[in-house]
Amino acid sequence: MELYLSGKYRALVVRVAGELDHHAAAGIKESVDREMARTGAVNIAFDLGAVTFMDSSGIGMIMGRSKITSALGGRVIVYGASDNIKRIISMSGLNRLVTVAESLEDGLKEAVCNV
Amino acid sequence: MYKNSMRLEFPASSDNERFARTVAAAFILELDPTVDQLSEIKTAVSEAVTNSIIHGYDNEYGSVTMEGSIFDDTVEFVISDDGAGISDIRRAREPLFTGKPEMERSGMGFTIMEAFMDSVEVESEVGKGTRVTMSKRISG
Numbered sequence: 183m184e185l186y187l188s189g190k191y192r193a194l195v196v197r198v199a200g201e202l203d204h205h206a207a208a209g210i211k212e213s214v215d216r217e218m219a220r221t222g223a224v225n226i227a228f229d230l231g232a233v234t235f236m237d238s239s240g241i242g243m244i245m246g247r248s249k250i251t252s253a254l255g256g257r258v259i260v261y262g263a264s265d266n267i268k269r270i271i272s273m274s275g276l277n278r279l280v281t282v283a284e285s286l287e288d289g290l291k292e293a294v295c296n297v
Numbered sequence: 298m299y300k301n302s303m304r305l306e307f308p309a310s311s312d313n314e315r316f317a318r319t320v321a322a323a324f325i326l327e328l329d330p331t332v333d334q335l336s337e338i339k340t341a342v343s344e345a346v347t348n349s350i351i352h353g354y355d356n357e358y359g360s361v362t363m364e365g366s367i368f369d370d371t372v373e374f375v376i377s378d379d380g381a382g383i384s385d386i387r388r389a390r391e392p393l394f395t396g397k398p399e400m401e402r403s404g405m406g407f408t409i410m411e412a413f414m415d416s417v418e419v420e421s422e423v424g425k426g427t428r429v430t431m432s433k434r435i436s437g
């Protein structure tokens with residue numbers, strides 16, 4: 183996982199790689215929450231382009247982060263997800279809580295400009 | 298009438314979630330699944346195993362068993378634990394129901410298993426454990 187701040191959009195960009203299950207979610211959650219507090223970002227953008235597997239633990243982790251951004255008046259963006267991952271995102275209704283986009287630019291345009 | 302079977306027992310630790318679903322994927326390779334079918338099986342197995350670890354054993358010590366069998370072009374997996382058990386199975390299977398909302402669970406595990414497998418059966422007894430049987434026909 184890689185984290186960087188997009189200062190212009192007050193967004194923490196989180197590039198997740200590999201398999202996003204319960205085991206991996208715990209570590210991501212911890213790092214993201216720490217960086218959100220440290221940087222003062224209000225939006226989180228999850229880049230799932232390099233995620234090869236995701237189950238409901240990934241959904242729960244992202245849902246939990248969207249509670250945090252909502253409280254800050256921000257938004258979670260999810261982009262680059264494979265079709266299989268998009269399928270469980272819409273099954274769970276996560277797509278109604280967060281902005282699902284093809285790219286970071288699209289996601290920011292859609293989410294941040296509306297906030 | 299071709300038949301094969303396997304049995305795997307492992308400690309309830311979260312790094313074994315990946316181990317179990319990787320074994321499940323390897324087990325069905327001989328059925329020549331599509332990439333999507335492989336991904337569906339891995340996800341369903343991961344959901345059941347994660348449930349045993351988180352809910353069955355509350356992230357504490359315990360043992361999880363995965364049995365697989367192949368009969369013709371259908372694979373069946375049974376994931377079982379000797380953990381807490383489920384008091385109301387019907388409610389547990391409802392989409393978005395979770396017994397652990399404080400842990401950021403989405404309550405989608407059973408719903409995903411049902412969507413990705415042809416059949417999902419749940420047997421459980423409080424204080425005794427839980428056994429999830431799921432099957433899927435793999436036709437290329």
Ligand SMILES: Nc1ncnc2c1ncn2[C@@H]1O[C@H](COP(=O)(O)OP(=O)(O)OP(=O)(O)O)[C@@H](O)[C@H]1O
Pocket residue numbers: 238239242344348349350352353354378380381382383389390394395396397401402403404405406407408427
């Ligand atoms: N092996 C098990 N032992 C005890 N309780 C279980 C077991 N499997 C499921 N449950 C109960 O059924 C509920 C629903 O399970 P399900 O997998 O659908 O959702 P979840 O695990 O709570 O959330 P998610 O899977 O989205 O992370 C659980 O919250 C738990 O109360």
Ligand SMILES: [Mg+2]
Pocket residue numbers: 238344347348405406407
């Ligand atoms: Mg679950």
